Amino acid sequence: xxxxxxxxxxxxxxxxxxxxxxxxxxxxxxxxxxxxxxxxxxxxxxxxxxxxxxxxxxxxxxxxxxxxxxxxxxxxxxxxxxxxxxxxxxxxxxxxxxxxxxxxxxxxxxxxxxxxxxxxxxxxxxxxxxxxxxxxxxxxxxxxxxxxxxxxxxxxxxxxxxxxxxxxxxxxxxxxxxxxxxxxxxxx
Amino acid sequence: xxxxxxxxxxxxxxxxxxxxxxxxxxxxxxxxxxxxxxxxxxxxxxxxxxxxxxxxxxxxxxxxxxxxxxxxxxxxxxxxxxxxxxxxxxxxxxxxxxxxxxx
Numbered sequence: 001x002x003x004x005x006x007x008x009x010x011x012x013x014x015x016x017x018x019x020x021x022x023x024x025x026x027x028x029x030x031x032x033x034x035x036x037x038x039x040x041x042x043x044x045x046x047x048x049x050x051x052x053x054x055x056x057x058x059x060x061x062x063x064x065x066x067x068x069x070x071x072x073x074x075x076x077x078x079x080x081x082x083x084x085x086x087x088x089x090x091x092x093x094x095x096x097x098x099x100x101x102x103x104x105x106x107x108x109x110x111x112x113x114x115x116x117x118x119x120x121x122x123x124x125x126x127x128x129x130x131x132x133x134x135x136x137x138x139x140x141x142x143x144x145x146x147x148x149x150x151x152x153x154x155x156x157x158x159x160x161x162x163x164x165x166x167x168x169x170x171x172x173x174x175x176x177x178x179x180x181x182x183x184x185x186x187x188x
Numbered sequence: 189x190x191x192x193x194x195x196x197x198x199x200x201x202x203x204x205x206x207x208x209x210x211x212x213x214x215x216x217x218x219x220x221x222x223x224x225x226x227x228x229x230x231x232x233x234x235x236x237x238x239x240x241x242x243x244x245x246x247x248x249x250x251x252x253x254x255x256x257x258x259x260x261x262x263x264x265x266x267x268x269x270x271x272x273x274x275x276x277x278x279x280x281x282x283x284x285x286x287x288x289x290x291x
Contacts, residue, residue, distance in 0.1 A: 074257050075230040106231030
């Protein structure tokens with residue numbers, strides 16, 4: 001039986017989204033398709049799959065990403081679906097829980113963890129710049145047209161709040177990158 | 189200039205590729221060699237394999253149409269690097285034992 005759930009996860013909530021999808025899988029609902037606001041689950045046995053959401057630079061079907069995803073498939077990690085965003089792709093993958101009982105971990109050393117976080121941080125900065133530009137544009141419309149436009153002011157406020165969340169997530173990423181770099185100075 | 193130390197992952201990958209292996213085979217072999225202590229993750233392995241191919245330390249073999257899995261094998265350069273690293277590690281162990289009095 002298919003179950004459709006409408007839910008929003010922002011770009012900085014990748015881990016929260018992944019945890020939720022895995023929790024659904026643990027209750028016997030395996031993700032089959034994800035859109036920007038919808039998640040479609042198929043009823044299966046509980047804990048059949050474990051899921052991992054990835055963040056890749058460029059389109060999913062770019063040559064580099066196709067090679068990477070094919071390699072993951074050889075490891076038993078298959079693409080369920082993906083969503084393209086400007087300059088990046090959000091990919092939902094899964095593997096049999098029997099093969100990956102501790103979950104899918106794509107990075108097992110400090111350098112590759114840092115590299116993965118840098119890709120994410122770079123995109124977060126891009127998102128923040130876009131949001132702040134949208135905030136300024138809406139503020140300009142709200143106050144700069146000779147009369148006050150409340151709708152644009154509300155939009156500017158909402159986008160600004162989102163950009164603050166994005167900024168917090170970006171700072172957290174850089175703090176974690178800094179911690180890993182210190183760790184790398186004494187450990188591999 | 190002396191060679192920089194290899195990461196544990198690279199050392200075990202080169203050690204595993206004395207015979208052709210595909211990605212999953214490398215992960216399994218590294219796990220067995222290290223008695224389960226070293227667990228290579230797929231993303232880390234992918235990055236390491238690409239870098240090692242670029243450096244000419246391993247070769248990517250033509251894809252087997254039956255398994256459709258790409259296999260890799262160590263090159264002469266890779267073997268030389270591995271032996272050099274082994275000498276470096278031996279020096280560490282010998283000095284450690286000499287100073288700490290281990291066996």
